[in-house]
Amino acid sequence: xxxxxxxxxxxxxALITTTNGWRKIENSRHANGIDLIPVQTVYRWYKSKLYIxxxxxxxxxxxxxxxxxxxxxxxxxxxxSEKERIKCIRKNARRFLIIDGVIYVKQGEPRYxxxxxxxxxxxxxxxxxxxxxxxxxxxKNNYFNALEREKVIAYGRSIALxxxxxxxxxxxxxxxxxxxLIPEAIKCNPQKEHGEGCPFINDAESMINNAGSVxxxxxxxxxxxxxxxxxxQQ
Numbered sequence: 001x002x003x004x005x006x007x008x009x010x011x012x013x014a015l016i017t018t019t020n021g022w023r024k025i026e027n028s029r030h031a032n033g034i035d036l037i038p039v040q041t042v043y044r045w046y047k048s049k050l051y052i053x054x055x056x057x058x059x060x061x062x063x064x065x066x067x068x069x070x071x072x073x074x075x076x077x078x079x080x081s082e083k084e085r086i087k088c089i090r091k092n093a094r095r096f097l098i099i100d101g102v103i104y105v106k107q108g109e110p111r112y113x114x115x116x117x118x119x120x121x122x123x124x125x126x127x128x129x130x131x132x133x134x135x136x137x138x139x140k141n142n143y144f145n146a147l148e149r150e151k152v153i154a155y156g157r158s159i160a161l162x163x164x165x166x167x168x169x170x171x172x173x174x175x176x177x178x179x180x181l182i183p184e185a186i187k188c189n190p191q192k193e194h195g196e197g198c199p200f201i202n203d204a205e206s207m208i209n210n211a212g213s214v215x216x217x218x219x220x221x222x223x224x225x226x227x228x229x230x231x232x233q234q
Contacts (some may be wrong), residue, residue, distance in 0.1 A: 002090075003067065005098040006046065014045035014182035015146065017110050019130045020175055023059050032060065038175060043107065044099060045185050051097050051104035067096055067103060075214065107134035109188045110178050111151040112144040116205060118165035121214040127168070128156050130176045134190070139197035143190035146178040162209045198227060 021039035028035050039059060043050045053059045062171035073093040080088070097104045113131045115138060118124015125145070133144065156172040159165075180186060204221050211217035 002066075003096050003098055003103075006092060008100045008206075011044040011046035011051065011104075012182065013042055014050060014086065014185040015110060016179040016181070017041045017043070017174070018177040018185050019178075021059065022057060027207065043110070043185070044097075044104060045086055045182050046097060049057075050101070050107050050109060050185060052107045054096065054103040054105040062103060064103065071096075083172035084109070088169055102130065109186065110146060111188045111190065112146070112148065112176070112178070113138065114142045114152065114159055115158040115171075116159065116163060116165075116208075119214050119217040120165060120208040120211065122167045123164075123217075125168045125215045126160035126165040127154060128152075128172045128174075128176055130178060133143075134194045136195070137198040137201055139202060140194035140198075141188045143194055145188040145190070146180050146186050149178070152202065164211075164214075165207075166184050200224070 005125065017039055018040050020036055022034050023037050023039060024033050025035045026033075041052050043052055045051075054067065071089055077084075095104075095106045110130050110132055112130045115127045116124065117127065131143075133207060138195050141169075142155075144155070153173040157169050160168040160172060198234075203224055206225055207220040208217045211220055
């Protein structure tokens, strides 16, 4: 098993994302010492691939021993041959890169996503996120690449206003950001790569957008769900 090691200059910083993440904080207001705070993640660009520091869910950068565990543990079927196991281990090892002594792991390109929750009218709200993969339930129209920040903010605010999520309007784009330092690293094209999302969720969103209140939206979504249930039994 070999992990490639390169210098800092070989893998320049391409992107810096700001998102909300759980981190261990001294004098935290929570008993477990964990708070949800703005977190920055550095993406490095090496041979047309993006890499981020290999860390746990709390942002603690992991050690070489943790790489070995990740590469070997459950990386192949229990009945795999020795040749198949070696092949899997080598493939998994290629996910990692050591840059000036820091362990990095290959990561998907960050993109903006607008997602909605609840029945509108500030019941749930409209959210603005940075994601690394597509959600099959969410339409391609709700995804934007890192160079489309102004466009996604305008879109998110229009969605929030359409749903009556007035409390969400000003917060769209407030906490999440993708700073682009190497534009050529941005290749994401949701309109070509992703699909139309879940038909039921799309219909429910349309119902909520055209409702006059949260009660009307609730009854509309229930009716939509019942009609789908009846249609499925026929």
